[in-house]
Amino acid sequence: EAQVTQNPRYLITVTGKKLTVTCSQNMNHEYMSWYRQDPGLGLRQIYYSMNVEVTDKGDVPEGYKVSRKEKRNFPLILESPSPNQTSLYFCASSYGGGTRRVSTLHFGNGTRLTVT
């Protein structure tokens, strides 16, 4: 089954403790992206990747890191989480990247992160 898999589904942590949220897709998509969703603010893009070893900042990249060492994986790293990073996070992937325009996004089921 074609899917985007995020883990964990729920995560509660404390300020400053490094964490990684994993994202994997099995559709051979070039494009992958991370979003955070907050009430009243909709979805905001954190980082995106057009292909392996190619990453770019979205609208709200501060406090986050990403890496794209393999085509299927795009982990989101919070080196020193803070309470304002409490949010619902989504990973998405899409066919397209490089010179091809990105099209329909396929989303994971989300990771609800609470930083205390």
Add this chain to the structure above:
Amino acid sequence: SQQGEEDPQALSIQEGENATMNCSYKTSINNLQWYRQNSGRGLVHLILIRSNEREKHSGRLRVTLDTSKKSSSLLITASRAADTASYFCATDGEGNQFYFGTGTSLTVIP
């Protein structure tokens, strides 16, 4: 911010009625997409309309696009309780960033 806005923020209708929600955006686009989100779950793609198209249909969904007004509308006909969800528009603009609106929360009352 290039983020779009949906209108209304919330909509409550009876089953069988039509639901219309609107999206406004700020910059030129290549295409506009509509997504649906069930509570707390990932977004699911509904329909894509290209900038050179004015109207598109898919089942009970009808999408219109007016690039001169930078706006789009999503019509769901003969709504069902299962249509209860949040609906988001997304535009691609320059580069390969996607910009999502703030969403319309639709409640369909059985």
